[in-house]
Amino acid sequence: MSHVFPRHTKSSLPTAVSGQGCYLIDSSGKHYLDGSGGAAVSCLGHGDKEVTEKIKTQLDSLAFAHSGFFTTDPAEQLADLLIKHAPGDLDRVYFLSGGSEAVEAAIKLARQYHLERGDKCRTKVIARLQSYHGNTLGALGAGGNMWRREPFSPLMVETSHISPCYPYRGLQEGESEEQYGLRVANELQDEIEKLGPENVMAFIAEPVVGATLGAVPGVQGYFKRIREICDQYGVLLILDEVMCGMGRTGSLFACEQDGIAPDIMTIAKGLGAGYQPIGAMLSSKRIYREIEQGSGFFQHGHTYLGHPVACAAGHAVVSALIERNLVERCKVQGEKLDTALRDRFGQHEFIGEIRGKGLFRGLEIVQDKYSKEPFDPFLGVNKKFKKAAFKAGLICYPMGGTIDGHRGDHVLLAPPFIIEDIQIGELVDKLSIALKESTE
Numbered sequence: 001m002s003h004v005f006p007r008h009t010k011s012s013l014p015t016a017v018s019g020q021g022c023y024l025i026d027s028s029g030k031h032y033l034d035g036s037g038g039a040a041v042s043c044l045g046h047g048d049k050e051v052t053e054k055i056k057t058q059l060d061s062l063a064f065a066h067s068g069f070f071t072t073d074p075a076e077q078l079a080d081l082l083i084k085h086a087p088g089d090l091d092r093v094y095f096l097s098g099g100s101e102a103v104e105a106a107i108k109l110a111r112q113y114h115l116e117r118g119d120k121c122r123t124k125v126i127a128r129l130q131s132y133h134g135n136t137l138g139a140l141g142a143g144g145n146m147w148r149r150e151p152f153s154p155l156m157v158e159t160s161h162i163s164p165c166y167p168y169r170g171l172q173e174g175e176s177e178e179q180y181g182l183r184v185a186n187e188l189q190d191e192i193e194k195l196g197p198e199n200v201m202a203f204i205a206e207p208v209v210g211a212t213l214g215a216v217p218g219v220q221g222y223f224k225r226i227r228e229i230c231d232q233y234g235v236l237l238i239l240d241e242v243m244c245g246m247g248r249t250g251s252l253f254a255c256e257q258d259g260i261a262p263d264i265m266t267i268a269k270g271l272g273a274g275y276q277p278i279g280a281m282l283s284s285k286r287i288y289r290e291i292e293q294g295s296g297f298f299q300h301g302h303t304y305l306g307h308p309v310a311c312a313a314g315h316a317v318v319s320a321l322i323e324r325n326l327v328e329r330c331k332v333q334g335e336k337l338d339t340a341l342r343d344r345f346g347q348h349e350f351i352g353e354i355r356g357k358g359l360f361r362g363l364e365i366v367q368d369k370y371s372k373e374p375f376d377p378f379l380g381v382n383k384k385f386k387k388a389a390f391k392a393g394l395i396c397y398p399m400g401g402t403i404d405g406h407r408g409d410h411v412l413l414a415p416p417f418i419i420e421d422i423q424i425g426e427l428v429d430k431l432s433i434a435l436k437e438s439t440e
Helices: 051-061 073-085 099-116 135-141 145-153 176-193 222-231 254-258 285-293 310-324 324-346 379-393 421-439
Strands: 016-020 023-026 031-036 090-096 125-128 160-162 202-205 236-240 262-267 279-284 351-357 360-365 397-400 410-413
Touching: 016 262, 016 351, 023 324, 023 421, 031 051, 031 421, 051 310, 073 279, 090 202, 090 310, 099 135, 099 202, 099 236, 099 262, 099 279, 099 285, 099 310, 125 176, 135 145, 145 160, 160 176, 176 222, 222 236, 222 254, 222 379, 279 285, 310 324, 324 351, 324 360, 324 421, 379 397, 379 410, 379 421
Parallel strands: 125 160, 125 202, 202 236, 236 262
Antiparallel strands: 016 023, 023 031, 090 279, 262 279, 351 360, 360 410, 397 410
8 A cells, every 4th residue: 555645546557667768667567658758857868877877976975055055066067057058148047946946936036126126016927828837826826727726726826817829729810920929929018008017027938838738839929029028118027948948849948949038037847857856047137136236135945955966967967968969859850750740640630730849749639620629628538648648658748728728638749859760650659549549
């Protein structure tokens, strides 16, 4: 009898005992192709000896030092490496243990920045519907997925939500993608005016929406307009790259492809690639300067900030991404995956759209391809898909509530950057099995 508190009390899970490359192996010896990197985590795959050796070396010298008393070489070195490649004037890195913590820190930093400037009324955060920013209360409050929010809504700070940039569902007849992008971006301006510019502190968005929409990027020009609006009203732009960052979309930082930089960025998942739990908040010079010249103290903290072993793992992972040219490989293999998905499912009656960037791809499942009508949520298509895929030896990331938190189904794919062509074929074959079994 297990004493572990599982995610689902009525499920019986196999025991994972080892990992090799793109596969996880359970105690019975069954191999599972990790088609989603867990939750877009395992960008290097499993069992990377270079990374594990660097973790062991760090453990032999220093396992822990509290950041209230010390800095450490691993933290300093990882921060230097990230800022060397970061966009815009991002200049400081605040290390945490995961994505939700990073988003909490980002929201609190945005608030303190305005306080340091004397803008005490700036308390409002604006986000987007169908976004996901984490499961702690602040991050969950910022997120726009109603199903995740509903049980805890009485506990959360109120957040405003505007439309997502989701052309498959939102593009109007006769409207170009660029016109659509500007229209939904301008909702931010309308919401700021509605709340009062003096009251709004930040806008938070994922450059490519992951879990709740299934790899939906902003259309061309969308984020440039968002950046303009934030600058116009003195609102900080927080970009959440927890899932889509660290090379996942074919550039080290996803926002590079939109030609913008945020005031604050959050990263995690691929930062540690699963070898250690680590996240980070990156701050611009301007924001850091306000804290430095004001109170001098960011009123926030966790015990494991800048954990030296986690930072050593992060440095090994980011170094591998850069030195092994794995970000470019992610882009190349992502194009191959996209081609394979379109060849197999492009005309499939139950696949409405195939989308994404790099090795961050999504398939939206629909009951009718031409009307875009989703399956009845009561059927639980995404749950059936996950179960069928797992039985076939494929780990993927199906979700429900794609359209509005209740209706719609999609499957998110985020395999390791080391995936080979033959494994892309295996992934598509097993997706086909799962699609057939879940829609019969």
